[in-house]
Amino acid sequence: MLSETRRTKILEVLKSQGSAEVKNLSEILDVSEATIRRDLNMLERKGLLQRTHGGAISLIQKGTSFEPPYFIHKDRFIKEKQNIGMKALDFISDGDTLIMDASTTTLQIARFLQGKNNLTIITNGVDILNELSDKEGIVVMSTGGNLNKRSISLVGPVAEQFLKEVHADKLFLGISAISLKEGVTAPNIQEAHIKKAMIMAAREIIAVTDSSKFGKVNLFSVAPVSVLHRIITDRKIPEKDRKTLEKKGIKITIV
Template sequence: MLPAERRTKVADLVRSAGVVSTEALASELDVSSETIRRDLLVLEEQGVLQKVHGGATIAGSSVAVSEPPFDVRSEEELQRKQRIASLAAGLIPSGSLAFIDVGTTALLAAKALPHALAATIVTASLRVAVELSDRPGLDVLVTGGRLRKGELALSGMLATATLAEMHFDVALLGSGGLHSEAGLTDYYYDEAQARRAIIARSARSYILCDGTKFEKIAQYRVAGLADFTGVVVDEAPDEPLAKALQQSGAQIISSS
């Protein structure tokens, strides 16, 4: 394949996915990662795309490379997150095997679960596990993995191996950003991989996302809009995100 032809394919893949890793591009096109890095440099100089850590995204996108610490985020947009949490907590039926993600909104959703609920809850968040530890009707399972300090989140090979053995009735997942083209993205590579695995193993999967994350792109792609069941939001998103969600078949559950 000629370099020009390969770069056209790279550009098409980035436009299609929104965010793509260097490794994924190299695998798709059967070339080395170094070749892809050179292609990305050329395409960025041409204004076709934008390089980010570990890959590339749509040209002109505002890519967020980090998020504030947990304690800071827990105080931000609290009313928005509480409205989302209240809706999300009602999505876990009695007798189900459910996954609750890491993050501030997911923790609030765990707190909002009905005290009479009888279910098995799997989580990669030590904060969620502690919150639910004294609920008499809940069997709480915690994935293994490397601990991300501050967030008290577990990820990596052990977490992925644990998740591979399960099929969830429902999953409540956090978000770094939700974009009409890039889809669901996250700030941490291992956690993005884990979320992707959870979506694939869930009968129903819902993304918890307040309005500050609409049309925002974090560094690592998790899934397209058609890959999950729906989104739980504090307010209905504006165009083009609302249209993209509707076209993908994703349910929009809103408090407004």
């Protein structure tokens, strides 16, 4: 099990139970107690839990939506995200004005972006801004706004107001949860608001997400699935979801 996956599971157990002992976590995750102690110490330094004698307690209130920190989920499903990022290039044309929201999947699009000319890219993703800073043929624009340290993204009224002035060709939208009934949802209100503003600012909405996000629901609504024109995902997308989405007229691109 990757260390990032293990630490996410530790946070999920703590959120569910409120607290846990090292011995219990070691048994649940099938790793040594020494490994669990190192994980707990690292997560405490990040402000995600509080160490106690023999274990830890959660700093995430039970009943709230759990949003894994950026450093934990950045490398989860990395191969799928890379394949999605490469495939997304097929839907980018010279001269496009694009919006890329802050997500670990849209970051892969930015990393593979080459061979395109006269692009304008608007983003609230700090890592995406850094990734595009030395790429030729691209005008890079930041939404501005307040830094969300958990997601390493720019959010808030300044970013939302900026997007109200934008008319983009396409939005590449990262998704943390999508269900047929509840649509696209986000773990916090700021992320939900910025995604809504991006959707309103673009003519074509292309969702980019690995299949693990299907069937999940977060706390705050973003939009119904009907706003999406295309979804680029991996082959593990649930067959029922794929067929239903296609019946709604949404194009599904599998990588």
